[in-house]
Amino acid sequence: MTFKDFDFKEKLQKSIEDAGFKEPSPIQVDAIPVILSGKDMVGQAHTGTGKTAAFGLPLINMMKGNNGVEAVVIVPTRELAMQVSDELFRFGKSLSINTATVYGGQSYSRQLKHISTAGIIVATPGRFLDLLRDHKIDINPSFVVLDEADEMLDMGFLDDIKEIFTFMPSNRQTLLFSATMPNAIKSLAKSILVEPEFITITQSEITNSRITQTYYVVDDYERDDALIRLYDFKNPEKSIIFCRTKKEVDRLSTFLVSQGFSAKGLHGDMEQKQREEAINSFKKGKLEVLIATDVAARGLDVNDVSHVFNYHLPFDSESYVHRIGRTGRAGKDGTAISIVTPHEFKMLQKIQKDTGGKLEAKVIPNIESVKEKKTDSLKNKIRDQKVYDSGVSLVESLKEEYDLSTIAHKLASVLTNDTYIKGNNYIGKSKLDIERLLKRSSEDNRRNRNPRRRDGRRGNNSFNNNRKRRDSKRGSRNTSRS
Structure with a gap:
């Protein structure tokens, strides 16, 4: 199936092609026809599955384009608001549909000015509710979207969401997207859809x-x-490193800059201007590495991220899916790399079970392997290099002092400076070490599921038996005292 099968307006189809979208993702295949039919919808899908296009494309296709604010998209964070707004603007600009991004920390007057010319508002709940309560905006949208509803629930926005819908027209089409479906979200869906x-x-x-x-x-x-070492070996074009804490982001970004990387951190304690600066620099290719916490990178949408690194594994499987969903977007291949310790094997196995994904164990390359790869890459670069007049002139001038063999050796030595690899020759566990650790972890899991009693039989009464033994010892101690 292709996007042409949805029979979108010609200008919208052109925007889709310009964005590099080819085959629709599963959520897009299922959701777009439902939305185009005018029905309310609940979509359960994780970040990175293409939700924005799943609701954005059909809504833009149905919008008149000259009727004020026709659609409202409510999202949990300002970062996600900016990303969703950017993507919707990219699709809608050929149809003269503008977007306005509404979140706290910016002046009301500036946001109201943008709303006055917008067809779509992308907003965080708090600021949007302020505008509605104070009657600063008077809108009658035909479409309302709640994106990442469970995230908004976790952040305490449920009451705000319910109040927002008291300001929305009854004859609207409502769409709700959520990665999980806790009871509170199910209840919300019943009341607004x-x-x-x-x-x-x-x-x-x-x-x-x-x-x-x-x-x-x-x-x-x-x-x-x-x-x-992995950066030396993989040589990623554009990458994101995920950390668990803000402190780790700051430390790691400073470390990478000291190692010669073009890198910046992204976390919630940074000022909004700093965050926007980091995201824009990364999107425009001025940064090769972005180091981020999960919350700060929520909804980060950059189509050409080649690698995602988990400096630590996240605490839950949903965060893992969100993290690796930053790569492999818009039909491109991606690579997700996790650095783990033996203590994280339990979380690793849980992620594999929850996501159904296959995470392959690998050994960190030694210095010789990295040098060999870099040298092969250099050979290919030399082989493909065109000969320019400036190069010929340089060699001719050098021939006045050296023979051609010496010139070649010197120039090659300049080029191979980049193949110098720092650090220990061997880092991390060997293949045999990993196999042993995996075997031990599996045995531990089996023992935990079916504990062995001291009498040699397996069973679930070990707690009661241990308690009886403790009571017996306590009784004998009391007897000796008396």
């Missing part, structure tokens, strides 16, 4: 099949060395 159609992306479709997922096992003190 009318006979919705439910669409769920199955577990096998949660992780993008275009993303190669690997992990490397190290001791905790080796994480930095492992990261640098």
